[in-house]
Amino acid sequence: MSSKADILDAVVIGAGWAGLGVSHALAKKGLRHRLLERGRIGETWRTQRWDSFRMNTPNMQTVMPGDSYQGSDPDGVLTRDEFVALLEDFAGRNALPVQSDTPVTELAGDQHNGAYRITTTRGTLWARNVVIASGNLNCAVRPSWAAALPHSLDQIDASGYRSAADLRSGAVLVVGSGQSGAQIAEDLAEAGRSVFLATSRLGRLPRRYRGRDIMIWLVLSGILDVPRKELIQPSGKIPARALLGATQTLSLQSLSAQGVVLLGRFTGLVDRSRLAFADDAKEHVRFADEAAANVKRLIDDYIQRTQTDAPAAEPDPAETIAAQLPDPPIRSLDLAGSGITTVIWCTGFRGDFSWVRLAGLLDAQGQPMLENGLAALPGIYFAGLDFAATRKSGIILAIAEEATRLAEHIAGRTLS
Template sequence: MSNSNVMTQTGSNQAPHYTVIVVGGGQAGLSISFYLKEAGIDHLVIEKHTVTHTWRSQRWDAFCLVTPNWQCALPGYPYRGDDPHGFMKKDEIIAYLDGFIEMVDAPVVDHTEVRRVRRQHDGSYVVSTSNVEFTADHVVVASGGYHTPIVPRMAERLPHGIVQLQSSHYRSPQSLPEGAVLVVGSGQSGAQIAEDLQIAGRKVYLAVGEAPRCARFYRGRDVVDWLADMGYYEMPVDQHPLREGVRDNTNHYVTGRDGGRDIDLRRFALEGMELYGRLDDLRDGVLYFAPNLTSNLESADDTYNRINASIDAFIDREGIDAPPGVPYEPVWKPEGERTSLDLAASGITSIIWCIGFTPDFSWIDAPVFNGRGYPAHVRGVTSQAGLYFIGLPWLHTWGSGRFSGIARDAAHVVDAIRAAIDVSRTASASLAA
């Protein structure tokens, strides 16, 4: 549905009403629409930009999936290409999403920002947007959990001549000015962007955080394949050793680039990348780092070896014939902890902040959030009738915020909506009788 079509419905004083309004037109919102259409439930998807906008505008040029293509399993639209164990590049991901968009054919109003959601006394919701106001019996929040880029206040004190980008705005080495680049953060984005810059011949300084890492291939197979066979991706959050705490975990760094490989920061150092610990401060043109590079590298390697050891145990338990595996041994170690770096002397002309995002659900007026502003829910169903969430990390399983698990989550949320509609109809029929 286009904006013009929606606007024509507002000629009366009564706001357009839908049984369900879905906020967000990414893969999560479109997956909800898929099941709502299948159930014959009228609904509207409201998107601030255009559908699947994030994949098109917030990924760098060399971006590719870090999980194999076979895990792309959007509802009714699994990966059907000829490289299930490969890793789609950015243009291939967009083509895959375009096919999904066409197949779902969701009723969407785009370029419309939802500014407030509030519940009325009768239990319905008012959805106020930048264009018009709607009402709905149910609201599904599918806007994800990565809203506000994290940039430390010290960034305000950097010299004006230094280009600063958040990871979602990085595109390519060629888009940056000549000179060295400081990448802050070593999660999935930071590690891959640092590699992208180093491959292009740029001098790279990397402030290493506490992100874990994992192998790409181990004992003859992709680690993802092993973990799938081990049932890891089927594990619900309430059975994970960390329980809901797993939602705060940083993703393991690895890459699907060039067919897939490990990301080993120690090897980057051998090739000329300068590694430091966590960036803590900036004073008088000097950057200061925590003396934790060694511990961060060791912690990442421990996770790497621990995952591989769990695969070893699975292979032994199941009697699987597989090539031998050996623990990772460091190929480089810091000679000491360097805790300062002079900006001018280093030749740094660009800084890329890769330290994540914070959620912003301030526009939802509902008593369902914890002290950190994160919604409390069970598989996306909140304690407030008619309000649901979808597409969040570990909403139910590891794949909840990814292409692999969104179909199951969306089906569950729509089942909950259908059940609520049935209860409401039964209650109305009883009153009428």
């Protein structure tokens, strides 16, 4: 058992943007803490993003707590490697107590000293408070019938894709048309690969609107501040984020114009040699366009209500071209005939919290139960989770406010 002198005020698990932001806020409060990282700073960004990946927030918004953008390209977007460098610089400038190459193998409680025990591959730490900032979008989810696909097909997840050059020759089926799926399909098409895209019912956003990056308007108008409870669907699920191109407007229409074959929802196997799809690709295009139009209306209302100076609405690039859909729709796709050799699953992620050994912290699916970052157990917190409090939660825009709130709560428990 550890003595009280050895008990830290807090331990933060995960040195991505969320963990670093919380560590920064804890340091400002003068709290003794450690920041544990399984690999290197920004490990997930280093190892689970493709080579041409870019941030979806413009440079002026891609900043860490206490920082502001000082460069010459405020509307530009960082590459994967530039973002990792930003995180490393932030940790170094602020002398944050990062312990790299220190995977946490168990988080448990101790009834004797009121502290939590954090077991790592390098030893054990004790802390009154623990902030779990390892993310809930780091384990790929595939449909259950993916295992029934022929062994002749290569199957990878969005997190495993790096570039078209790394794939076996042949056509590629991308399943899922959210941000990752659509951006990967575009990357493949630009590399000259034959691409089939199994679409899904998701909204989309124009990259720019009325003279500004769309992300600027989403913040100003309060669209990103919609609380989690208003986003939850009747099924209990949170809708996926809308499709957004990293550098320009990306849509199902623009992908089809680049030669990507648009399919409906992937529903399974007809038999070992044929794949089945729903006849809903046209509906997916319509739904995405309506979602974009609705967001633009909300922004227009904000501009009018606040009398914000903004130019007139420019044409949405997606609306200037028609979606090129197979006619008749492809309901069954022969693998040999289509030349498909690789399937890339862009069907979502979940968090891996298998190392957590605290009752009442996770639900039946092994995912966190929390409200505004606070777990049911005193002294346990989550940071950086998608849609944890609002629509903004889970993106870098949220961390300054989230980190401050958690650090104040931890200081209240620790210093009182």
